[in-house]
Amino acid sequence: MADERDSGFVKEIRKQSADFPGWYTDVVRKAQLADYSPVRGCMVIRPYGYSLWENIRDPLDGLIKETGHENWYFPALIPLSFLMKEAEHVEGFQPEFAMVTRGGGKELEEPLVLRPTSETMIASVLRDYIQSYRDLPVLTNQWNNVFRWELRTRLFLRTLEFLWQEGHTFHETAAEAEEEVVRMLEQYRRIAEEWCAVPVLAGRKSDTEKFAGAQYSMSIEGMMVDGKALQMGTSHYFGDNFTRAYDLTFTGRTNERQYPYSTSWGVSTRMVGAVVMAHGDDSGLQLPPRIAPVQVIIIPIFRSDSERVQIDTALQQVLTDLEDIRVKVDWRDERPGFKFNEWELKGVPLRIEIGPRDLAKGEVTVVRRLNRAKQNVPLGDLGVTVPAMLEEIQAALFTRAREFREAHTVRLDSLEALVKFFDTSIGFVVTPWCGRTEDERTVKDRTTATTRVILGASGPAAQPCAICGRPASVEVAWGKAY
Numbered sequence: 001m002a003d004e005r006d007s008g009f010v011k012e013i014r015k016q017s018a019d020f021p022g023w024y025t026d027v028v029r030k031a032q033l034a035d036y037s038p039v040r041g042c043m044v045i046r047p048y049g050y051s052l053w054e055n056i057r058d059p060l061d062g063l064i065k066e067t068g069h070e071n072w073y074f075p076a077l078i079p080l081s082f083l084m085k086e087a088e089h090v091e092g093f094q095p096e097f098a099m100v101t102r103g104g105g106k107e108l109e110e111p112l113v114l115r116p117t118s119e120t121m122i123a124s125v126l127r128d129y130i131q132s133y134r135d136l137p138v139l140t141n142q143w144n145n146v147f148r149w150e151l152r153t154r155l156f157l158r159t160l161e162f163l164w165q166e167g168h169t170f171h172e173t174a175a176e177a178e179e180e181v182v183r184m185l186e187q188y189r190r191i192a193e194e195w196c197a198v199p200v201l202a203g204r205k206s207d208t209e210k211f212a213g214a215q216y217s218m219s220i221e222g223m224m225v226d227g228k229a230l231q232m233g234t235s236h237y238f239g240d241n242f243t244r245a246y247d248l249t250f251t252g253r254t255n256e257r258q259y260p261y262s263t264s265w266g267v268s269t270r271m272v273g274a275v276v277m278a279h280g281d282d283s284g285l286q287l288p289p290r291i292a293p294v295q296v297i298i299i300p301i302f303r304s305d306s307e308r309v310q311i312d313t314a315l316q317q318v319l320t321d322l323e324d325i326r327v328k329v330d331w332r333d334e335r336p337g338f339k340f341n342e343w344e345l346k347g348v349p350l351r352i353e354i355g356p357r358d359l360a361k362g363e364v365t366v367v368r369r370l371n372r373a374k375q376n377v378p379l380g381d382l383g384v385t386v387p388a389m390l391e392e393i394q395a396a397l398f399t400r401a402r403e404f405r406e407a408h409t410v411r412l413d414s415l416e417a418l419v420k421f422f423d424t425s426i427g428f429v430v431t432p433w434c435g436r437t438e439d440e441r442t443v444k445d446r447t448t449a450t451t452r453v454i455l456g457a458s459g460p461a462a463q464p465c466a467i468c469g470r471p472a473s474v475e476v477a478w479g480k481a482y
């Protein structure tokens with residue numbers, strides 16, 4: 001990345017409406033969230049993008065701990081034999097294995113797989129810690145990187161290596177484990193909606209879409225500005241699939257050996273991609289204030305050293321008044337217009353312009369990234385007005401995204417109507433469904449759309465399945481997915 005300023009980088013963003021994938025890559029790179037790396041399919045997360053991730057990660061870590069989980073760390077290298085024990089799991093992940101076969105200059109006796117996910121390692125380790133029903137539940141979480149050998153990659157959305165958290169829990173009863181699956185999905189919904197301002201559909205996945213080795217999976221799914229669905233977090237119920245495969249047992253209350261019931265759940269740096277694609281526009285990112293690395297950018301406008309000193313003096317009080325807000329002052333030797341564009345590209349929710357004329361009136365100009373609305377605010381009021389405006393922008397971004405989703409969601413009751421919808425538009429289609437995998441194949445062949453989540457049982461009146469006409473059991477949302 002040479003000096004991007006010389007190339008007028010704001011102009012180089014492709015238009016969102018004309019080339020959404022191109023727009024996405026341009027925004028991620030030019031807003032300095034992340035970049036390609038010397039290794040195919042792996043990305044470099046730059047400080048601005050990492051800070052955004054930290055602002056998602058930290059509140060999520062809080063929610064995970066509030067619900068009784070503890071952070072652990074398990075090895076990134078997993079013996080191949082561990083992964084081979086659960087048949088469905090290995091079948092699902094094996095094509096994506098990255099393997100270490102040499103170490104210390106010698107062939108290893110057993111290859112080590114760079115973890116694609118840690119169910120197998122954790123079940124193997126916890127065999128030594130779980131002996132009795134008194135040791136349950138065990139509620140673990142770990143923040144780490146995982147590796148999946150993806151053929152087609154996109155920054156933040158699908159890369160060979162990515163950052164995430166993976167929670168793994170073990171319970172005495174199936175009912176407790178199933179409650180856990182729902183509890184953690186709810187924490188994910190909160191992070192997506194309350195912090196990232198992305199409304200999500202939450203529910204069970206179909207059997208086709210579930211995690212390899214799970215009895216069932218649940219997910220949250222957001223709608224991006226191009227109308228496509230993005231799976232933003234998943235929570236899985238394993239029953240005793242993994243504990244049986246790893247012979248992890250405990251002595252129950254009646255003194256019998258039993259298998260614990262287990263779950264796992266994960267949210268990754270993909271969430272950053274969701275924020276870009278759910279809120280961004282032709283000028284670049286639009287960051288929800290709660291997660292924005294910079295919430296307020298102050299642009300001093302001056303022509304002489306004495307004006308500069310005057311503004312600097314006035315800003316001391318402003319910075320004190322805004323000490324709880326993430327504020328940055330841009331003193332760089334650049335034109336104000338250049339700075340406006342750059343911070344718009346970076347999605348900073350509020351811009352404060354301060355010049356000698358404003359100062360003479362004892363006020364500043366505050367501009368919202370959301371709609372570029374300008375407002376004059378007395379200097380002394382900033383400590384109250386700015387936090388209120390940030391709250392209002394957070395809510396407005398969520399409302400706008402929800403209205404967009406509602407405008408792009410239709411309820412249909414026939415295959416022909418569904419096919420016609422996906423021929424000409426994009427979004428979510430909700431239909432009654434019987435739950436058969438064959439229907440999913442039919443729809444995928446004709447539209448490329450897949451089931452995203454099951455929204456609930458179908459109504460009391462026995463409606464026919466929209467795809468095949470058999471009695472429907474559920475309502476399902478279909479969409480084209482990332």
Ligand SMILES: [Zn+2]
Binds near residue numbers: 433466467468470
């Ligand atoms: Zn059907």
